[in-house]
Each structure stands twice: as C-alpha cells, then as structure tokens.
Amino acid sequence: MIKRAKGVTISQVAEAAGVARSSVSRAFTRPDMLSPETVERIMKTAESLGYVPNHTARALSTGRHGNIGLIVPDIANPFFPPMIQAAQLEADRSDFCIFLGNTEENPKQEDKLVGRFASQVEGLVLASPRLSDERIRAHASQLPLVLINRDLDGIPRVLIDSGSGVREAVEHLVKLGHSKIAYVSGPSTSWSNKQRRSAMRSAASSLGIAMETVPAVLPSYKSGRNAVGAILATGATAAVAFDDLTAQGVLAGLAEKRISVPSDFSLIGCDDVLGAVTYPALTSVSNRSMEAGRVAVSLLLDMLQSRAVRDVRYVLETHLVIRETTALQPKNSSESFTARV
Amino acid sequence: MIKRAKGVTISQVAEAAGVARSSVSRAFTRPDMLSPETVERIMKTAESLGYVPNHTARALSTGRHGNIGLIVPDIANPFFPPMIQAAQLEADRSDFCIFLGNTEENPKQEDKLVGRFASQVEGLVLASPRLSDERIRAHASQLPLVLINRDLDGIPRVLIDSGSGVREAVEHLVKLGHSKIAYVSGPSTSWSNKQRRSAMRSAASSLGIAMETVPAVLPSYKSGRNAVGAILATGATAAVAFDDLTAQGVLAGLAEKRISVPSDFSLIGCDDVLGAVTYPALTSVSNRSMEAGRVAVSLLLDMLQSRAVRDVRYVLETHLVIRETTALQPKNSSESFTARV
DNA sequence: GAGTTCCATGCAACCGGTTGCATGTCAAGT
C-alpha cells in the first residue's frame, strides 16, 4: 500500500501547543495578532510535528488558491518554453504555483482546459489563444484573465510587436549597403507573418530599396533550406526570414552551396529562439517571449491583489539583435551568386 | 472590480431541486444510488443554474485532487518540452491536470516545489531530479512518486537507457578508425551523465580504445563551446557529448578554430533534440523523452488507482542516429590539432 | 479603587463538497 503522510493538522498542533485552532492558524497567517511568545511556541510545536498548512483547505475557506493557470498552444514550439520559464519564475516570487495547459493548437481543447482549471486557479494567462473572441470574453467574465498576443479591448493583454524589430533589420541591412533584400515568408495564415512582411515592405520602400518575397510554406528548417535556390534567384544579397528555424535552414542551404555568411550573403532571423546557437551566430529580431511571460503573470498577480481590472495594453517592442550573420554587401556579389546557382 | 462567477453551490441546486445536498452530490458522483428520475431532475436543475462542482471542496473531503505534478530541471532544455507535452496528453486522458515546476537545475528549488505541490497533487513525476537519494526517498514516503531517469530501488521509475545508444556510438566511431575519443560530460548529479560516461568507458575499454572525460558542468551550448580547448588538448579525434546542446556548442567551438566536422573531427550528441537542424546535421543518440513522459504519467495514474506501489523499472532503449558529423579518422589528425590549439 | 480601553485568545460558524448511518416507504415473502 502507498504510504501516505497522515497529515499533521492544525488541531494536532493546537492541542500539542495548548492553544485553540484559530491561534495556530493566526500564527501562520497573521502573527501580529498574537503575542510574540505564543507565536514562537506554536511555531516550534508545528515545526517539531512537521506541520505544513494544507493548501486545499486554505483555498476552500479563503477562495485564494495561490495557483494560476498558463495555457499555451504548443509547448514544443521553442517560442514558448522561455515564456513558460519566465512565467514560472515570476509566479514563484509570489509563491504561486502554475498549472500548465497545452492545447495542441486546438480551440476545443483550450476551452476544456480553461474550464478544468477554472475552479482551482485564481487567474489565467492565455498565450496566443486560438479561441474565438466570444469564448475569451466569456471566460474573462468568470475569472481574471491576461492575454498574450491577442488584442481584445477591456482584457489586459501583452503584445509582442515584431514590426519594430523588422524595421530595424531593414535599416541595418541598408546601412550595410544592401540594395536588394528578400523576405522568406512563413505560413500565410499567420498574423505575425503578415505583420512582419508588411513592416518589411514599408521599411524597404521608404528607404528606397528593392524587396522580394520568397515563400517558405511552413516555418521550418526544411522549408528554409529548400527556399535557398529561390532566394538567390531573386538576386538579393541579404534576407530576413520569418523565424529562426527557417533562417537556420537557409543558413544550412547556403553553406551547402559554399556561400559564406556573412561575407557573401547576410541573413537575419526572427524570434531569436536559437539564441547564439547557430554558427555563425544568427542576427535576429528579438522575441521577448520571456518578458511577455513575466509581464503577463505580474499583471495577473496585480489584478488578483487589487481585485480590480484595468484595461492594460502592454506592448513589447522588438529589436534587432546583431550577431554574426550580417555584414557589408560585397561588390558584384549578386552576379557571382547567380552564376554559381 | 473583478467580475467573479458567484459560484453556484450544491446547496442552491439542492434547494431549487427540492432535495438534500447529499442527493445533489450523489447525482454527480454515484448516480446509481438514486432513482433515475431524481438524477435527471437534479441534473436539469444543475444545468439550468450553471452549477459546476467545486474542485477544491471536493479535493478537501475526498483527498483526491485530480492533479499531478511534473517537475523538470529546465523547461528551456529542448529535451523536456516533448516529454511535458506527452505527459500532459496522458494526464488529460484521465482528466488530470498538471502542475508544472521548473527547478532551474537547483536542488533547493526542487525541494521547495515538491513541498509546495505536495498538498495539492495526488502524485508527482520527477524528471531527471537533481535531489539527493535521501530527499527523494523522503518525498516518496509522503506521496506517490514516479521518477524519470533516476534509478532508485523501490520507487517506480522510467529510465531512458542511453547506454545502449552510447555503446552503438562508440562502436560506430571505432569502425570509422578512431582510437582515442573524448566524453564531454554533463552535470555531476545527473544519473544520465553517469550512465553515459560509464557506458562509454566500458565500450571503449572492451573495444580497446582510449577514452578521456572532459567536464562541461552544465548541459548547455556555452559549456560545450568552452570545452573545445580541453577536448582538443586530450588528443582525441572524436567526441561524444552529454547532450545535443553541449554538442552544438562544441560544433561551434570547432568551427571557430577552423576545424572541419566531420573531416577533421567526429562528433556525436545525445538526446537527439535538435533533429537535423545543425549544420552539419548532428549524429546523435535518440532520446525517447516523449515515451518517458507518457509512461511515467500512466504509471503514476495506475498507482493512484490501485493505491499500491509496485517496484516498476521501465527501461527505454536508445539507438544511434547517424547523420553527418561522423566520418573516418583522418591520418595524423590528432597531432595537427594539438599544434593548432 | 472603580471604570474604561486594549489586546490576546477562544468559540463557533463557514468554505463546498462527501459519506456513514438513520429513516421512511413500498413491495415481496409467508
């Protein structure tokens, strides 16, 4: 049989210390109400008995569980783990535990998880939710909610603006002398993809350089690698990829064709999920998913504390993180590429 | 102010349906005890009132929370997300929620999280715990526990046997002509690290080649990169790294020193978390972390159901996945390296 | 020295369910 801790209760401590249950409770929650000697005596007794307050019982009577839920569409997507980690860390600072939900990109599953979490968390963070606006609003009326990367009036939200970083990327390339650049796109249904492409287009046109889009279907290493031929065919001397995974594929494809990065070709990723892990280290647009996680949790904890909901719209600008895959445009480089391809 | 669901209680349903609270409770938990008509009436009333049983209250009286905890050392390590995902999926099939804890590779933090989770979960899965055997046993005596990658008698455990894969790796290297190989180690508290090192040592000695260990402290890109000098100093012509992240760091470090992989040096990772995304694509030992997550949760749920603990030792064998970072040992290569270093 | 105030502590109700036992009813058994 499973050996279970019999669970030292407040009553046992009370009896052992010769006080009422309420005093034990207060010793833990509001020691200022008791005389210092009593508190010390109770604490010692509790300690020696190995008493630990029962979270569940406390939650039942106070309505405060000390838990928050975090729901993400796909843990395996490298965008999320840092966010989860940061959220966890922030929650931990206030002694909150985190319920993690993975929706497998499925709105039904998301709905189900929210429901299941609802009665045991004080609040919820929904990251890149796939739910409809209505469902989200419905849930928000039931319990404190913070959104990440979803812009709904009246619900506190943290938004990562990749447009700003992409603009910097284009400026950076122009400064290095590039006059024709390519955008290796992501999934056509992705809001981020639209945002990035249009930011790139407007930056390119306002800076007076040419820009072409090369499709990569899926955001993946393979797509990136396959797109290399098409990228070079455009005659561009630099490219910005939808995300780091795609960029990494492009990097491999270029290496395969013996085109050196950055001396022959400059490359920039997005989301900075690979950190400095590629060789050469990838210049990328920061994603700030860690901050998003941290801020979202901190916002939620604020709401719980003040019992008030403010209409917060926290926008995280992104920036270019310059590493080693971007350099001055080589003279006549585009010709030599086309020849080699 | 936060709009909160006022929370329909069992009493309200009871009154509305004209029955006792206990009947409402039974309608939900043991409908066979009530007449079908009563059940139906109660269910209808509950439905119309929007009643949802309160998880916390139920947990308090039954001691069953329907939650399990999963504690990992580092979410950001790509070894874990697939495991978490699989665990989540398995838990979900039995309507269990998952508490996620991230210990930041810190035993203190791990201890703290176990304590904090203990009173709100029915059981715990500890993945690659960094805690001492004693602490783990202490916790195991308090609540049902399943370990992943830690081999303690009497505590159910799921072990990913990287030994089998590492052995294959050594054989592979020997077949390619390498006669001196290095092991780039991971955290000293890691069971997997010990296992890999000893598998490597025994394989090397039985195949009659030399092997040296190079420490890398933490399993990370940076550690790997920093270890390159030491690796080359051993005179080895090939290395097996504790994990893929470390291997990727080594790869970058080698590239930096203009040592080509695999023509000048062969490298093998472990865990196969990077798939084929490095360049060159990393030869690695498969990890099976998804299966480990799934099996661990399923084991735990079994324990909870039967209230019995069996001494299960579930071993998952691994294999070498050959890609592009291993090749024939170049003649005299070790001399030339040492010179260059 | 009597009245007042304050503070530490205890009492008991409550959070929202579950569950062992008692009760009442109705049909079957003799």
Next chain:
DNA sequence: ACTTGACATGCAACCGGTTGCATGGAACTC
C-alpha cells in the same frame, strides 16, 4: 395482515483550514 428487506433519500459529521465576534484579564485613567 404482518414481518422483512431493499431501496431511495435525508441528516449530520467531517475534510482542514479561516475569521467575525465574544470574552476575560491586564493596564491605564481620573
């Protein structure tokens, strides 16, 4: 017709805490 038993339902205690209010004694005031 009377006992017996099965079955449906209610009562009340309990899970382990929290908290508003009552109480009693010490300290303080005049």
